[in-house]
Amino acid sequence: MKRSSAPSSTVSRRALLGVAGASALLATGLAQAQSGGVLRVTAIPDESPTELARKAAPLMKYLEGKLGLKVEYTPVTDYAASVEALVNRKVDLAWFGGFTFVQAHVRSGGKVIPLVQREEDEKFRSVFITTDAAIRTLADLKGKDVSFGSQSSTSGHLMPRSFLLQAGLNPESDFRRVAYSGAHDATIAAVAAGKVQAGALNISVWDKFVAEKKVDLSKVRVFYTTPPYYDYNWTVHADMPAALREKLSQAFLTLGKDTAEGQEILALQRATRFVPTQAANYKGIEAAAKSAGLL
Known part of the structure; x- marks a missing residue:
């Protein structure tokens, strides 16, 4: 049926x-x-x-x-x-x-x-820091050991990398070594300890460390600040x-x-x-x- x-x-x-x-x-x-x-x-x-x-x-x-x-x-x-x-x-x-x-x-x-x-x-920014007196511009990073933060960080990796590329620098071919610290405060520590010659991080964390006197400005200094971005x-x-x-x-x-x-x-x-x-x-x-x- x-x-x-x-x-x-x-x-x-x-x-x-x-x-x-x-x-x-x-x-x-x-x-x-x-x-x-x-x-x-x-x-x-x-x-x-x-x-x-x-x-x-x-x-x-x-x-x-x-x-x-x-x-x-x-x-x-x-x-x-x-x-x-x-x-x-x-x-x-x-x-x-x-x-x-x-x-x-x-x-x-x-x-x-x-x-x-x-x-x-x-209008956020990133900063590049160093303890090396010879580093004054992004071009001076050639042949140096440089640290970013996390690979997925906007202000600790992506935007610093973007501005490096705009300046004609490819981290993988122009730096001696590319390191990833994992966090902004860890990047400051790596630079201050001499583990790398320079590092990139967000300006907010840098300003906080300076205000709280957690970084020796006689040794560690900002040598480049990026243009602003969201x-x-x-x-x-x-x-x-x-x-x-x-x-x-x-x-x-x-x-x-x-x-x-x-x-x-x-x-x-x-x-x-x-x-x-x-x-x-x-x-x-x-x-x-x-x-x-x-x-």
Whole structure:
């Protein structure tokens, strides 16, 4: 006997209802995890674990108060791990450099959204440092041992490399040795200890070390500062409910120096204030990565 089948319109309605139901369940699951449970946060490990934890603690407490949910900071071992964590929704919010944001944007097929950046990140810079009196310009790095930070670092590798290439220097062929320290503070330590003749790092960490007198300026000095570029941001996965994204953005945007809490957080984040950002701001970073063969 021939089995009867439902009219195509009925099947279509059922299929649509099934898709809608699955989408609703996904959205509900995300909302429950984030509004009724825990907001999971991570950051690229561009400084030592102890320094990152020190910087994160007051901010996590502040976000808990603003969002009305528990906020957990989870460190990662390297830059790539921070990208994978957000792309695979193991975390909800990540502090990225410009390059790691671009990597996450590409890896996720555009499914990550940059929310805010520090005002300083609109015109960020890198510095090259040395203890060698003979090094005065980028050209003087030929035949020398030079350290970058992490290979995935915007300010500790990608942009310094980009400006070197623009100056006609190829690190792999023109330097005696290319090293990767893994973090900005480690680059300073490597240069100061004479392990390399020069190193590149972000200007924010350098200025912090100078202000805290953690570097001997009679020995270590800046000999080149790059032109400005866009850098760090706080990024979320696109599947985060829009209402929560807006609430999170506002929490950052309303941070001010008019309260002791705001002063402490902004000082630790080395920020004047946070401002809105967008994916288009990082097209220059993406172009530089492609030009350098890193993307």
